[in-house]
Amino acid sequence: MPVYEKTTGGSVLLRGIDRRVSRGDRVDVDGEFADYLDGRSDFRPVDVQDADFREVDETDAGDDSEGFDTEAWLDEPYQERADRVLDGDVDDHLEAIDEAETSDTVHDAVGQRRAELEE
Numbered sequence: 001m002p003v004y005e006k007t008t009g010g011s012v013l014l015r016g017i018d019r020r021v022s023r024g025d026r027v028d029v030d031g032e033f034a035d036y037l038d039g040r041s042d043f044r045p046v047d048v049q050d051a052d053f054r055e056v057d058e059t060d061a062g063d064d065s066e067g068f069d070t071e072a073w074l075d076e077p078y079q080e081r082a083d084r085v086l087d088g089d090v091d092d093h094l095e096a097i098d099e100a101e102t103s104d105t106v107h108d109a110v111g112q113r114r115a116e117l118e119e
Contacts, residue, residue, distance in 0.1 A: 001028045001029060001030060002028075002029055002030075002031070002034040002045055003026050003027070003028055003029075003045070003046045004026065004027055004029060004034065004037045004043045004044065004045055004046060005024065005025070005026045005043065005044055005046045006021045006022060006023050006024065006025050006026075006027075006042060006043055007023065007042060007043065007044050007111055007114075007115070008023060008041070008042045008107075008108075008111055009023065009042045010022070010023075012042070014027065014033075016029075016033045016036065017029060017033060023098055023107075023110075023111065024094075024095065024098065024114060026046060068090075068093040068096045068097075070096065070100045073097065073100065074100065074101075074102065078102075078103035078105055078106055079105065081097075081101075081103065081106045081109075082103070082105045082106045082108075082109040083109075085097065085106060085109040085110055085113050086109050086112065086113060088113065091113070091117065094110055094113065094114060097110060098110045
């Protein structure tokens with residue numbers, strides 16, 4: 001079965017598989033639903049031979065936020081936050097940053113950094 005990853009935008013409900021997904025989540029789909037996701041700009045196919053796959057559920061949401069100070073992060077100027085993400089300084093906290101972030105520029109940087117890490 002094809003695997004797709006949500007790469008941009010906020011949380012969406014995929015009615016065809018009755019599952020809510022957020023940026024970074026991966027889903028296993030059948031051929032027809034894969035065609036649908038191919039037509040969307042916020043999903044991309046994942047080559048599961050080259051990627052680590054794990055199911056994501058609500059209990060996983062804050063796992064990497066341990067030791068991460070969200071308030072201090074958001075007090076920094078958004079461009080500095082984006083630069084730190086792109087430089088790889090906060091790779092261990094990308095999920096927590098993505099959830100707490102208020103800047104589209106930083107959200108985009110997180111998506112770009114995740115893509116770099118998957119290469």
